Structures are given as structure tokens and as C-alpha cells.
Amino acid sequence: MSISLHNVIDPSISCFSCKAVCCKLEVMLITDTGVPKEHIKIDAWGAETMLRLDDGWCSAVDRSTMMCTIYENRPWVCREFATGSQECLDERREGL
Numbered sequence: 001m002s003i004s005l006h007n008v009i010d011p012s013i014s015c016f017s018c019k020a021v022c023c024k025l026e027v028m029l030i031t032d033t034g035v036p037k038e039h040i041k042i043d044a045w046g047a048e049t050m051l052r053l054d055d056g057w058c059s060a061v062d063r064s065t066m067m068c069t070i071y072e073n074r075p076w077v078c079r080e081f082a083t084g085s086q087e088c089l090d091e092r093r094e095g096l
């Protein structure tokens, strides 16, 4: 049984076969879900996003498993990004 990073719309689509391509997108922090400070980037205007490292992925991605290391505290945007949704399929098509 697979564990998704996100909500699931189409169970035939698995995050395990994807290398977390959506975790390369810019993720705005809109609400406080308890994301650890070391994973937050604050721009000159005070806006908060998930920090991305030089390889392009969110710093909270475990590079060996490609899973979210802060799942319980992941941002609202990540909770809303549904596995198997059109935006998921678009990212997979671009990033696989």
C-alpha cells in the first residue's frame, strides 16, 4: 500500500513513482501549520515560502525516499494538492 504526500483523487497515481516533482514548485505559507523555521524562506517583503535547495526540491524532502519529512506540519498548499488531480498529472508529465 502506498502513502501519498497529499489528498488522493485517482488512486492509480502514486507518489512513489514520481520523485515528488510537485515538491519543486513554489509553496507559499498562507497559514501557520508549524513548519520548522529551517525550511522557511522569507523574502524582502516578508512573504514566506518553503525553502528550496540547489537541486530544486523543497528542503523538507527526504532525498533518499523523496517523501515529506514534515508531513504532519506540511503547508496548507501541500495538503490541497491532490494526487491524481489535473495539476498533479501536469507536473508528472513535465517532471518525470
Ligand code: SF4
Pocket (backbone or CB within 6 Å): 005, 006, 013, 014, 015, 016, 018, 019, 020, 021, 022, 023, 081, 082, 083, 084, 088, 089, 091, 092
Ligand atoms: S506530482 Fe502528484 S504523484 Fe507526484 S508527488 Fe506530487 S502529488 Fe504525488
Ligand code: SF4
Pocket (backbone or CB within 6 Å): 005, 022, 023, 024, 027, 050, 058, 059, 060, 061, 067, 068, 069, 070, 071, 074, 075, 078
Ligand atoms: S512541505 Fe512536504 S509536501 Fe510540501 S513541498 Fe515540501 S516536501 Fe513537498
